[in-house]
Amino acid sequence: MFIVSLSYCAPLSVIDKYIPEHKTFLEKHYGNGNFILSGRKEPRTGGVIISTINDRKQLDEVIAQDPFFIEALAHYEITEILPTMAAPPLAFLLQD
Template structure:
């Protein structure tokens, strides 16, 4: 499981130009059951994506498809997480 932390490196006016295509990118990986959640940071300086069912190399390839990556809108910080304790409701997201 991975946490991707995006940090915008361009003004929000540039971010907003690519938000619709970024949402389509997210939708693709939600439909493939790879993304668990995503959302904006508050204040709006970037976003976070929680990812499952991929290895680091595959994740790097997925990120390259993001319009924010392709248009140099954001930097990506990837952290691998191995859940060892979690709420029972979260159990369905834990890889076996």
């Protein structure tokens, strides 16, 4: 599982032009189970994605499809996490 932290490196006026394409990218990966949570940072300097992907190479291939990545609008900091505790509704995220 990975936490993907995006930091914008372009003005919000440019970011906003790509929000619809970015949303389509997110919806695709919610639909196939790769993402379980995402949202923008406050203040609006970027966003965060929680991914259930367990392979860094696969995650990199997915992130390479993000319009923000393709257009070089954001920097990506990726942190792997191996969950060991969770609230009952999130127990499915725990490693065996």
